[in-house]
Ligand SMILES: NC(=O)c1ccc[n+]([C@@H]2O[C@H](COP(=O)([O-])OP(=O)(O)OC[C@H]3O[C@@H](n4cnc5c(N)ncnc54)[C@H](O)[C@@H]3O)[C@@H](O)[C@H]2O)c1
């Protein structure tokens with residue numbers, strides 16, 4: 143089996159130490175690929191390549207329209223190789239190929255969106271309050287960007303960083319999750335094919351505590367953009383303080399989905415499932431906290447249980463499969479313990495609550511879609527991000543109580559409200575402390591709208607205009623048109 147390599151300074155190279163890592167299919171634990179395993183010295187080499195390319199200016203100073211064209215070309219290549227990319231993503235993560243195909247379309251859309259933005263805004267003229275002067279603002283690239291991504295949406299999360307960084311004229315070093323590097327490797331091949339100059343894009347493959355830590359701490363990195371867990375985010379924030387790097391953090395969520403009794407019942411049940419069981423709940427914005435008006439609790443839970451027990455688990459490559467496995471044995475154990483703790487805290491398992499019996503699923507990291515009732519905000523299972531196919535159910539009697547429960551979290555990534563009463567929905571939305579709130583829908587995101595968290599769900603916003611601005615420095619340029627001595631001294 144060929145060993146997949148890292149990409150440094152325009153060349154595909156094996157790691158300095160020669161170590162390798164096996165990439166495993168979480169559906170059956172079969173070997174999918176072998177990749178080179180980078181270490182700190184590889185990260186340093188990649189940072190130096192990005193630094194040199196930035197300082198030479200052969201990307202940052204070319205006309206923005208040329209950058210725009212090349213970022214468009216990357217989108218076209220992703221569309222050309224959509225099926226191959228989708229299959230790689232499913233082999234690596236276990237998610238259904240149908241979901242992966244949707245991801246690839248979203249990813250191509252992200253590159254197109256930022257390609258369009260690259261040459262649209264040349265800055266602004268300011269009305270100077272000083273006579274005989276001009277004042278203007280221009281945007282420049284930040285410099286060398288370190289980009290660290292998680293395993294749950296490997297290429298989607300990478301695209302939210304790669305596309306705006308390139309559009310804005312930066313150079314970069316990306317480190318995907320060591321568990322799921324395959325689509326990132328492939329997209330670096332496509333970016334090379336699109337003609338991105340050597341040194342502008344660099345890819346290192348390896349663990350977070352060495353390679354990722356080097357990117358976060360290096361004085362030659364100007365910005366670190368991280369998507370992943372809250373504890374890692376805190377470590378990166380500390381490391382980034384070494385040279386006061388620009389910092390963007392997209393962290394976890396424990397997202398409420400508030401359902402009022404006047405909501406369309408079928409839709410709310412259906413969407414409560416979509417909120418949490420896509421990709422086996424391994425979604426930062428999964429609606430894992432169902433908060434239902436108490437008058438409909440029993441009917442709602444019964445309807446949910448009826449449907450949840452029919453979710454078809456299996457191989458993501460099988461058209462009939464609705465939910466794949468969890469990412470790894472470690473993560474499966476974490477979800478098992480999370481539910482067991484919930485039971486000890488007093489939660490009741492309405493459906494699921496363990497591994498499936500099906501002999502065909504025994505080699506994969508499967509966990510049954512699970513509904514826990516009788517939950518309260520003081521429980522760990524309600525407060526902690528389990529990152530599995532597990533939904534907790536709480537009830538409320540009044541609108542104020544619903545909002546209080548929804549906001550009772552250290553996180554603030556996203557939330558949903560289901561009601562026919564638009565005024566009530568707007569009142570709730572205004573009080574919900576989250577970066578994204580959906581009314582009568584769940585889990586929607588698109589390149590035009592910003593994405594990010596309140597509270598401990600992160601710092602900054604990806605996507606939208608703000609997604610480009612994260613990769614830009616703003617410079618004010620003042621010019622005195624009638625210079626003469628001031629004679630203050
Ligand atoms: N807010 C969002 O948009 C968003 C999107 C996707 C995932 N997430 C979050 O990601 C988490 C799941 O992903 P994960 O388990 O891969 O997260 P993780 O924090 O374990 O790892 C994420 C990345 O950080 C690297 N890393 C680990 N330790 C590091 C260190 N000390 N320094 C630098 N890098 C380090 C890892 O190698 C990986 O590439 C969940 O909490 C989820 O909510 C958030």
Ligand SMILES: C[N+](C)(C)CC=O
Pocket residue numbers: 294295298424425426427587
């Ligand atoms: C940001 N999103 C929803 C695409 C993936 C979160 O894990």
